[in-house]
Amino acid sequence: MATESANRRLRLGMVGGGQGAFIGGVHRIAARMDDRYELVAGCFASTAEKSKASGIELGVDPTRTYGSFEEMATAEAGREDGIDVVSIVTPNHVHYPAAAAFLEAGVHVICDKPMTTTFGDAAALAALVASTGKIFVLTHNYTGYPMIRQARTMVEAGLLGKIRVVQAEYAQDWLATSLETEGLKQAEWRTDPARSGPAGCTGDIGTHAANLASFVTGLDIDELAADLTTFVDGRKLDDNCQVLLRYAGGAKGMLWASQVAVGNENALKLRVYGEKGGLEWSQEDPNYLWHTPIGEPKRLITRSGAGAGPEAARVTRIPPGHPEGYLEGFANIYSDTAELISATLQHRAPDPATALLPTVTDGLKGVKFIEAVVESSRHDGRWTSARI
Numbered sequence: 001m002a003t004e005s006a007n008r009r010l011r012l013g014m015v016g017g018g019q020g021a022f023i024g025g026v027h028r029i030a031a032r033m034d035d036r037y038e039l040v041a042g043c044f045a046s047t048a049e050k051s052k053a054s055g056i057e058l059g060v061d062p063t064r065t066y067g068s069f070e071e072m073a074t075a076e077a078g079r080e081d082g083i084d085v086v087s088i089v090t091p092n093h094v095h096y097p098a099a100a101a102f103l104e105a106g107v108h109v110i111c112d113k114p115m116t117t118t119f120g121d122a123a124a125l126a127a128l129v130a131s132t133g134k135i136f137v138l139t140h141n142y143t144g145y146p147m148i149r150q151a152r153t154m155v156e157a158g159l160l161g162k163i164r165v166v167q168a169e170y171a172q173d174w175l176a177t178s179l180e181t182e183g184l185k186q187a188e189w190r191t192d193p194a195r196s197g198p199a200g201c202t203g204d205i206g207t208h209a210a211n212l213a214s215f216v217t218g219l220d221i222d223e224l225a226a227d228l229t230t231f232v233d234g235r236k237l238d239d240n241c242q243v244l245l246r247y248a249g250g251a252k253g254m255l256w257a258s259q260v261a262v263g264n265e266n267a268l269k270l271r272v273y274g275e276k277g278g279l280e281w282s283q284e285d286p287n288y289l290w291h292t293p294i295g296e297p298k299r300l301i302t303r304s305g306a307g308a309g310p311e312a313a314r315v316t317r318i319p320p321g322h323p324e325g326y327l328e329g330f331a332n333i334y335s336d337t338a339e340l341i342s343a344t345l346q347h348r349a350p351d352p353a354t355a356l357l358p359t360v361t362d363g364l365k366g367v368k369f370i371e372a373v374v375e376s377s378r379h380d381g382r383w384t385s386a387r388i
Helices: 022-033 048-058 069-077 092-104 119-132 146-156 185-190 201-217 310-314 326-345 352-356 360-378
Strands: 010-016 037-043 085-089 108-111 136-138 163-171 221-229 240-247 252-258 267-274 277-282 288-293 299-302
Touching: 010 022, 010 069, 010 092, 010 326, 022 037, 022 085, 022 326, 037 048, 037 069, 069 092, 085 092, 092 108, 092 119, 108 326, 119 360, 136 326, 136 360, 146 201, 146 267, 146 277, 146 288, 146 310, 163 201, 163 240, 201 221, 201 240, 201 252, 201 267, 201 360, 221 360, 240 360, 326 352
Parallel strands: 010 037, 010 085, 085 108, 108 136, 163 252
Antiparallel strands: 163 267, 221 240, 240 252, 267 277, 277 288, 288 299
16 A cells, blocks of 8 residues: 555445444444544445445445455455455454455454454464454454553552452343344344354353453453353353353453343443452443552542543543543544554554554454353363463
């Protein structure tokens, strides 16, 4: 790609995210929030007709609205004004072939999680990222929240001492009934092994909880013991996941993910306890972080107020008291990715904070987590390695 301008918007393409898709709109909002991207091309659906209709709605040039991601990768790579980066926002089974096609075409990739449906594909994709030298970012968007950046910084600074216990949970209730039999697109593919992969709830939201715990603590899961359950009759994949965790270095953990926990919407929570204190954070109240030094009262750290440091301030947009959350967390991932790609185009060093972006290595860990959970549960909760 040419280095024609130091400040231009990056040319963005999208695979998936067309009519009726929730997450595509989220990615487009996130990409535009800091004015770093322009959507110029896409293959927005699994058929050419639906893709064209979606492209028209989004205002994309019809000549750059494609019927397949293979066609799109080839055509865009051959254009002088071809896309700089592609967002892959499809059901899980398309992640690997689409990402591979664009990496081989010389295009940077932003991909939804889980990265692939098998560890073999994940390893192949990691090798392809290494051989092409292209940027690959996985959208674990919760790592972009200011108070999560704050928590990570506090752990790194030793304020909690050696980590002892990690508790992560993500509870929802939207699949408490068999919505997949009622024509709901989002439920259909998430409960279909052919499109979702070997796990349902575990892959959809359990991976977020596992990733967030490792991001904050800096600890990798060494081994785990899991119990998967499918509570809704006729469902083909798990809708509840309970896991015991052993982290490298000796910390112990528990992870619960459920999509049948009636009364919960998006209750992602993280609690971390060390020798010197503890931290508590809830995604549904994301602008606040509780810190408890040992032997002292709880302290409330706010996103733009008392106790927050520069790491939180860097990814904060608005004054105290105005809530920031899901969309802004996604936007922080997109903006840091734009900085990383722009630095590559301009042959300069990127902002060091881009090192916090979720990479292909995080994708490998996520897919390994899924496979270890499924394997452990099949063997009545046997301790199973989660190391990559």
